[in-house]
Amino acid sequence: AQTVTQSQPEMSVQEAETVTLSCTYDTSESNYYLFWYKQPPSRQMILVIRQEAYKQQNATENRFSVNFQKAAKSFSLKISDSQLGDTAMYFCAFIPSNYGGSQGNLIFGKGTKLSVKP
Amino acid sequence: NAGVMQNPRHLVRRRGQEARLRCSPMKGHSHVYWYRQLPEEGLKFMVYLQKENIIDESGMPKERFSAEFPKEGPSILRIQQVVRGDSAAYFCASSPRSGGYNEQFFGPGTRLTVL
Numbered sequence: 001a002q003t004v005t006q007s008q009p010e011m012s013v014q015e016a017e018t019v020t021l022s023c024t025y026d027t028s029e030s031n032y033y034l035f036w037y038k039q040p041p042s043r044q045m046i047l048v049i050r051q052e053a054y055k056q057q058n059a060t061e062n063r064f065s066v067n068f069q070k071a072a073k074s075f076s077l078k079i080s081d082s083q084l085g086d087t088a089m090y091f092c093a094f095i096p097s098n099y100g101g102s103q104g105n106l107i108f109g110k111g112t113k114l115s116v117k118p
Numbered sequence: 119n120a121g122v123m124q125n126p127r128h129l130v131r132r133r134g135q136e137a138r139l140r141c142s143p144m145k146g147h148s149h150v151y152w153y154r155q156l157p158e159e160g161l162k163f164m165v166y167l168q169k170e171n172i173i174d175e176s177g178m179p180k181e182r183f184s185a186e187f188p189k190e191g192p193s194i195l196r197i198q199q200v201v202r203g204d205s206a207a208y209f210c211a212s213s214p215r216s217g218g219y220n221e222q223f224f225g226p227g228t229r230l231t232v233l
Contacts, residue, residue: 004160043207045161045224091160105151105174106222108160
């Protein structure tokens with residue numbers, strides 16, 4: 001079975017500091033995609049960053065970057081210069097890259113609640 | 119280009135009633151996914167549809183739940199004879215094609231409360 005585990009239910013960080021959210025996953029697939037989604041109090045799911053497993057280079061999007069360790073099946077999210085607007089639930093998600101196949105569903109972790117304090 | 123639209127945003131039903139949740143995918147998207155989020159949990163996959171076809175319903179409860187995506191109109195998630203345990207946020211996502219590399223764009227969700 002494919003699973004995603006987020007071991008930190010809650011975290012807090014001071015504004016302008018850096019925080020890292022952890023995620024591990026389990027799969028026998030060799031090709032897949034990993035995502036971090038942000039869910040603010042509005043509950044809208046917003047894609048933060050995406051990583052393709054066959055790419056060794058870690059993805060970055062402005063203040064957001066990942067540390068992807070394929071052998072360890074680890075995919076952590078680093079948020080630099082934290083802002084009050086980063087306060088949200090963060091979900092790690094996985095999907096196999098079954099090109100043209102029927103598998104289309106994302107598998108989510110339980111989430112980490114991040115609070116950015118002024 | 120409007121995003122994924124879901125309605126209603128909030129739905130209250132009494133036990134035993136039916137709930138109908140609607141999802142209009144983004145323009146040009148023919149793949150629709152439904153997810154359920156229980157309180158304090160991550161999203162759980164329910165069903166994946168293309169126009170007029172159910173591709174994968176492995177996450178759907180066997181009874182009372184059904185989904186469709188007709189040739190014309192929105193996708194519908196239908197829950198018959200609702201129970202308190204059905205209270206959750208239901209999210210729809212759409213993508214232009216299948217495959218993991220295609221981003222799924224999420225709607226704002228429908229929060230179902232069963233009294």
